[in-house]
Amino acid sequence: MALSTPRQRLSYDTIEVGTRLPAQSFSIQRENLIRYAGASGDFNPIHWNERVAVSVGLPNVIAHGMVTMAQAARVVTDWVGDPAAVVEYGVRFTKPVAVPDDGFGARVEVSGVVAEKLDGRRVRVDLTACCGDEKVLSAARAVVQLG
Amino acid sequence: MALDPSFAGRVYPPTAPYQVGREKIREFAEAIGDDHLAYRDPDAAKALGHPDVIAPPTFPIVLSMRAADQVVSDPELGLDYSRVVHGEQRFEYSRPVRAGDRLTVVVKVANIRSVAGNDIITTQGEITTEDGEHVVTAYSTLVARGES
Numbered sequence: 001m002a003l004s005t006p007r008q009r010l011s012y013d014t015i016e017v018g019t020r021l022p023a024q025s026f027s028i029q030r031e032n033l034i035r036y037a038g039a040s041g042d043f044n045p046i047h048w049n050e051r052v053a054v055s056v057g058l059p060n061v062i063a064h065g066m067v068t069m070a071q072a073a074r075v076v077t078d079w080v081g082d083p084a085a086v087v088e089y090g091v092r093f094t095k096p097v098a099v100p101d102d103g104f105g106a107r108v109e110v111s112g113v114v115a116e117k118l119d120g121r122r123v124r125v126d127l128t129a130c131c132g133d134e135k136v137l138s139a140a141r142a143v144v145q146l147g
Numbered sequence: 148m149a150l151d152p153s154f155a156g157r158v159y160p161p162t163a164p165y166q167v168g169r170e171k172i173r174e175f176a177e178a179i180g181d182d183h184l185a186y187r188d189p190d191a192a193k194a195l196g197h198p199d200v201i202a203p204p205t206f207p208i209v210l211s212m213r214a215a216d217q218v219v220s221d222p223e224l225g226l227d228y229s230r231v232v233h234g235e236q237r238f239e240y241s242r243p244v245r246a247g248d249r250l251t252v253v254v255k256v257a258n259i260r261s262v263a264g265n266d267i268i269t270t271q272g273e274i275t276t277e278d279g280e281h282v283v284t285a286y287s288t289l290v291a292r293g294e295s
Contacts, residue, residue, distance in 0.1 A: 032180065035177070036178045036179065038174075039174045039175045039178035039209075040175065040178070041209060042212060056229065064233075065233040065236070066205055066208050067179065069205055070179035070203060070204075071179065071180070073203065073204045073205060074181055077183065077203075077204065081195075082185070082195045083185060083201060083203060083204060083243060084197065084201060084242065086204045086240065087240050088237070088239050088240065089237070089238050090235065090238070090286070091235065091236055091237075092235045093233055093236075139235075
């Protein structure tokens with residue numbers, strides 16, 4: 001497993017509104033959802049049982065929204081270095097991410113941009129998370145403490 | 148069926164302390180596929196100024212969701228859990244959760260409303276150490292989809 005190395009915090013002075021964070025692409029397969037259910041304690045069957053998911057009107061097993069929220073956070077924490085720099089983080093879950101049992105699952109693409117420079121050497125980062133053509137998160141924002 | 152709006156503002160008793168362990172943090176980080184060293188190596192976390200390994204930003208959901216079960220499963224509220232989806236989630240951090248923390252959660256019903264036949268409830272979980280140090284506040288909005 002490749003381990004990323006923590007580094008020093010980015011300087012507020014070098015960051016401008018419009019600065020783009022490195023985008024990332026994440027795969028979600030059924031195994032990820034089983035692991036997340038176990039680690040988080042969220043065993044809602046719509047996240048692992050196709051029969052139940054379809055019976056309540058979903059297209060397929062869907063990913064926990066919190067999996068997508070965690071993946072979107074990566075774009076921020078990998079950029080800033082120290083995860084503790086995230087002082088506020090919120091998302092709205094707009095579309096479910098269907099995870100078919102087809103050997104591929106789903107792919108979520110996440111990008112971020114510095115939307116505002118705030119007081120106290122903080123910035124607001126706006127995130128976009130898409131699965132195919134659909135935005136799966138909206139109002140996805142993190143407030144980040146820079147150095 | 149619309150939820151009882153008088154639940155707004157209701158505060159539930161503090162949860163029993165949750166002991167945050169290094170291996171639980173590692174398990175959670177692996178489950179979300181995050182290989183950051185600060186989540187698994189105490190020395191790497193110390194190099195960033197933390198006393199022990201820290202948890203990923205979304206880890207507090209492990210505590211807040213369990214605590215919010217008090218509200219969601221409250222028979223007086225009458226929420227139909229089989230129709231519930233997670234609508235919104237927000238965290239406000241004083242600091243990251245870290246290994247060695249003993250945390251309790253006090254859940255409050257922040258908001259109850261009905262929009263277009265859906266019941267929407269927002270819970271606010273104040274997560275503090277046993278000594279009362281604020282760590283993070285978690286806001287969760289759950290949507291019970293109306294029968295269509």
